[in-house]
Amino acid sequence: MNAPTAALVAPRLERLRLVGQRRQILSMMHQRLMLGMLLYAGIVAIIALRLVYLAAFGVHSGEQGGVPALVPDRGDIIDRDGEPLARTINAWSIAIHPDKVIGDKLALAGRLAQVMPEHSEADYFAMLKSGKSFIYLQRRASPDLVQAVNAIGEPGIEIQREPVRLYPQTTLAAHVVGFSNIDGHGAYGIERAFDKQLSDPATRGAPIQLSISMKIQQALEHELSDAMTHFSALGAAGVVMDVHTGEVLAMTSLPAMNPNAPGQVTPDQMFNRATQGVYELGSTFKPFTLAMAMDSGTVSGPGQMFNCPKVLPAYGHLVHDTHPFGRMCSVAEIMMESSNIGMAQIADQLGTARQQAWLKKMGFLSPVEIELKERGRPLTPRSWGPFETMTVGFGQGIAVAPLQLAMGYATLFDGGVYHPPTILKIGPNHPLSPGRRVFTADTSYRMRSLLRLVVMRGTGRKADAPGYRVGGKTGTAQKVINGRYSQTVNITSFAGVFPMDDPRYVIVVMLDAPHATPETYGFTTAGWNVAPVVSRTVSRIAPMLGVQPDLNREPDMNEVLPYVQGAQQDTKKD
Amino acid sequence: MSVRSFHSVYMAGAVAAAALGCYLVSLRVASERAALEGVETRIVQTQSDIRMLQTEIGTRGRLDQLEQWNASALSLSAPAANQFVEDSFQLAKLAAPDHRLEVKAPVVMASAPAPAPQPVLGNDQSDQAGASPPEASPQQLIHEASLKIEPRDVQETAPFVPAAAKAKAKPEPLAPKATPPKSRPEPASAIKATSKKQAPKLSIASAHSEGKSIKLAEADPLAPLPYGKARSAHSQQPRDSDRRK
Numbered sequence: 001m002n003a004p005t006a007a008l009v010a011p012r013l014e015r016l017r018l019v020g021q022r023r024q025i026l027s028m029m030h031q032r033l034m035l036g037m038l039l040y041a042g043i044v045a046i047i048a049l050r051l052v053y054l055a056a057f058g059v060h061s062g063e064q065g066g067v068p069a070l071v072p073d074r075g076d077i078i079d080r081d082g083e084p085l086a087r088t089i090n091a092w093s094i095a096i097h098p099d100k101v102i103g104d105k106l107a108l109a110g111r112l113a114q115v116m117p118e119h120s121e122a123d124y125f126a127m128l129k130s131g132k133s134f135i136y137l138q139r140r141a142s143p144d145l146v147q148a149v150n151a152i153g154e155p156g157i158e159i160q161r162e163p164v165r166l167y168p169q170t171t172l173a174a175h176v177v178g179f180s181n182i183d184g185h186g187a188y189g190i191e192r193a194f195d196k197q198l199s200d201p202a203t204r205g206a207p208i209q210l211s212i213s214m215k216i217q218q219a220l221e222h223e224l225s226d227a228m229t230h231f232s233a234l235g236a237a238g239v240v241m242d243v244h245t246g247e248v249l250a251m252t253s254l255p256a257m258n259p260n261a262p263g264q265v266t267p268d269q270m271f272n273r274a275t276q277g278v279y280e281l282g283s284t285f286k287p288f289t290l291a292m293a294m295d296s297g298t299v300s301g302p303g304q305m306f307n308c309p310k311v312l313p314a315y316g317h318l319v320h321d322t323h324p325f326g327r328m329c330s331v332a333e334i335m336m337e338s339s340n341i342g343m344a345q346i347a348d349q350l351g352t353a354r355q356q357a358w359l360k361k362m363g364f365l366s367p368v369e370i371e372l373k374e375r376g377r378p379l380t381p382r383s384w385g386p387f388e389t390m391t392v393g394f395g396q397g398i399a400v401a402p403l404q405l406a407m408g409y410a411t412l413f414d415g416g417v418y419h420p421p422t423i424l425k426i427g428p429n430h431p432l433s434p435g436r437r438v439f440t441a442d443t444s445y446r447m448r449s450l451l452r453l454v455v456m457r458g459t460g461r462k463a464d465a466p467g468y469r470v471g472g473k474t475g476t477a478q479k480v481i482n483g484r485y486s487q488t489v490n491i492t493s494f495a496g497v498f499p500m501d502d503p504r505y506v507i508v509v510m511l512d513a514p515h516a517t518p519e520t521y522g523f524t525t526a527g528w529n530v531a532p533v534v535s536r537t538v539s540r541i542a543p544m545l546g547v548q549p550d551l552n553r554e555p556d557m558n559e560v561l562p563y564v565q566g567a568q569q570d571t572k573k574d
Numbered sequence: 575m576s577v578r579s580f581h582s583v584y585m586a587g588a589v590a591a592a593a594l595g596c597y598l599v600s601l602r603v604a605s606e607r608a609a610l611e612g613v614e615t616r617i618v619q620t621q622s623d624i625r626m627l628q629t630e631i632g633t634r635g636r637l638d639q640l641e642q643w644n645a646s647a648l649s650l651s652a653p654a655a656n657q658f659v660e661d662s663f664q665l666a667k668l669a670a671p672d673h674r675l676e677v678k679a680p681v682v683m684a685s686a687p688a689p690a691p692q693p694v695l696g697n698d699q700s701d702q703a704g705a706s707p708p709e710a711s712p713q714q715l716i717h718e719a720s721l722k723i724e725p726r727d728v729q730e731t732a733p734f735v736p737a738a739a740k741a742k743a744k745p746e747p748l749a750p751k752a753t754p755p756k757s758r759p760e761p762a763s764a765i766k767a768t769s770k771k772q773a774p775k776l777s778i779a780s781a782h783s784e785g786k787s788i789k790l791a792e793a794d795p796l797a798p799l800p801y802g803k804a805r806s807a808h809s810q811q812p813r814d815s816d817r818r819k
Contacts, residue, residue, distance in 0.1 A: 056600045070621045087629050168633040218637040467655025540652040549655035 073163040075198040076207035077177055077190055079214045080425045084168055085177045091164040092141045094149050098128045101156035108154055115148045140164055171256040173217045175272040179259035193371050209425045211247035216240055219540040220250045224509060227533045228254050231514035237273035238509045239406040245426045246410060246419035275368060278376040278399040283338045284475030284495040285395030287447055289347050291412055292358040294443045298349040302332040302450055303563045312341040315387035319344050330563035335450050336458035340394045347393020355389050361438050362411060368404045369420040376401050406508040409495050413503035416444040449559040452500040463496055463531035465538040467549030472496030474526035479513060489513045492526035496534045499547055501555045509533050
């Protein structure tokens with residue numbers, strides 16, 4: 001229709017041009033309008049879609065952003081009965097932003113000094129004037145203090161909750177549990193050894209269960225600390241271990257440390273005497289030498305006789321005894337009276353090579369196998385000649401950690417099978433390792449009556465806990481001070497096993513440099529100071545461990561009593 | 575025509591209504607979800623609070639603290655070996671009462687009837703003479719049994735009554751001498767029969783005491799009055815008979 005009209009008005013070119021321009025403008029305007037409309041429609045559509053999406057799946061005001069289960073900031077550590085030994089809680093902390101303080105700084109410093117008298121008013125004023133942006137005034141503040149500080153009403157003071165590590169049992173098992181540093185990472189003990197597991201969000205929900213039993217730990221710590229105070233000793237260590245599994249039920253080192261205040265712990269307190277400290281533990285080593293000799297066949301049994309003079313010259317040295325026999329004596333008597341002379345001869349017959357092989361098999365020549373990182377390396381003689389073999393035979397010249405000694409006794413009385421000691425509870429998550437055989441079951445069985453004899457009639461009489469059939473061995477070693485053996489300062493130890501007719505638990509206690517008291521008649525030997533600790537501790541912990549006391553049960557003492565001079569008459573008298 | 579032209583409007587309205595319905599459903603779901611999350615949050619918060627409180631209790635009651643309290647106040651110690659019992663037999667042995675005193679009494683009882691068959695065997699007079707006291711002894715035993723019942727009544731009634739009973743018990747040994755075949759007269763008349771000067775006084779005293787006991791029973795605030803009277807009257811009858819025995 002347009003074409004003929006155009007043809008009709010064709011001659012008027014100006015008009016045509018005008019019409020063409022108008023059309024062009026109009027179409028362009030339409031295009032722009034359409035574009036603008038589409039744009040607005042698109043925006044509205046996007047907003048509408050977004051609204052619909054938000055209404056259906058979006059975040060709404062009531063939502064908490066995916067409520068997580070209760071996962072602590074750092075995993076708990078619990079004992080074998082599930083009691084908490086370490087927990088992370090939210091504590092109050094009080095901090096100040098000196099640059100944001102509005103009020104009078106001098107007055108504020110005065111108020112702060114009133115509420116928190118740790119620092120003087122001048123100190124607080126200096127803090128406020130320092131121009132720093134953030135200073136902690138108090139961490140782990142008590143609610144009362146928080147209330148008091150809040151009442152000051154200064155907006156520059158910030159009161160916040162932050163996670164802190166709390167050790168509810170304070171010093172109990174502190175050397176095992178350890179502590180974490182201010183950044184929340186483990187710095188000692190289990191906290192250090194299992195830091196990754198404790199801090200990893202994937203694993204920290206589940207607590208780490210230790211083999212430690214709090215009640216047993218408390219009994220051991222209390223008795224040991226009493227003895228340490230009573231005998232003015234420098235330090236003490238104690239271990240209670242399950243013979244059959246190698247689980248450490250209690251392990252303590254004194255002086256104690258408080259992991260809640262790791263900044264105040266001295267290096268002496270931090271030193272774990274049970275695993276880090278290596279000591280010449282003296283006669284407690286003798287049962288091992290005897291077991292080695294019996295297993296190797298150099299000693300036939302408790303009845304074999306040895307010549308025990310008052311002094312034994314050997315390889316250019318003299319071996320002495322505290323209770324010299326001066327006659328022929330049986331192996332049973334050597335054990336009972338802890339004769340160095342007798343044991344030196346047994347070790348000599350065993351020989352250096354065999355002794356070293358046995359010690360290696362028992363794990364005495366390498367650091368103790370335990371999950372903790374605070375471990376000491378045993379000290380062995382540099383030149384291991386025949387005389388050193390003798391001294392190692394009665395426990396001198398070789399220094400091991402008390403935990404290692406406990407491990408050795410556990411091996412000896414678990415039918416001769418070695419299980420590496422562990423601080424984690426044996427269970428589905430931590431199965432019992434198969435272990436390896438060190439001694440024969442027969443040797444293990446024969447050692448029972450020998451060690452029971454020591455407690456019944458020998459040097460360890462004070463370690464007996466009536467009804468619990470404690471067997472064990474005392475050990476008194478001279479302390480090495482400045483590279484020389486001290487004649488007066490001792491390290492006394494006792495390694496005990498109970499009940500001896502069916503060994504279940506090992507207890508090792510050690511006192512570092514105990515002093516004599518009037519009750520000990522001036523003696524500082526193990527039978528006088530650590531043996532009573534064992535007696536008291538065993539009679540406390542054995543009922544908890546389910547050991548039934550029985551005054552009529554004993555291991556088969558007929559294995560050894562016939563070889564002890566005077567024992568026959570005594571039994572008749574009894 | 576008009577219906578057709580409004581068709582699209584109806585369609586739009588229906589779609590809008592459906593969309594609104596869907597939106598409301600989703601809104602409802604979202605609000606329920608939010609409420610659920612609120613509950614979950616509260617559960618977690620409560621768990622956290624429980625944990626906090628447990629930690630606080632555990633810290634305040636830590637073993638070291640308990641040990642100190644034990645040392646300062648309780649002084650408990652571990653049980654000794656002889657404080658354990660091995661089996662139920664030992665336990666029963668501990669609880670068994672000591673029968674020694676009771677064992678002796680039946681021995682005497684057993685010896686009392688034992689001589690009775692002896693006269694049948696021996697036919698000796700000496701045996702018969704010996705047998706007579708055992709015959710008396712069962713009576714004594716019966717007496718003792720009746721005496722044992724008496725305190726039960728005394729406890730029930732007023733404390734005045736025993737005094738009256740004693741007063742009556744005193745004339746009793748005299749009474750059998752006077753009248754050995756004793757019937758059941760009233761107590762006052764029986765004592766009157768003895769015709770002693772003190773007897774009327776005693777009877778009056780006993781009557782007084784009886785009156786007093788009734789008064790006391792009446793005065794009992796806890797018992798309803800008619801029942802109290804009846805009960806006291808009833809209880810007196812057997813008591814008197816007991817006394818006469």
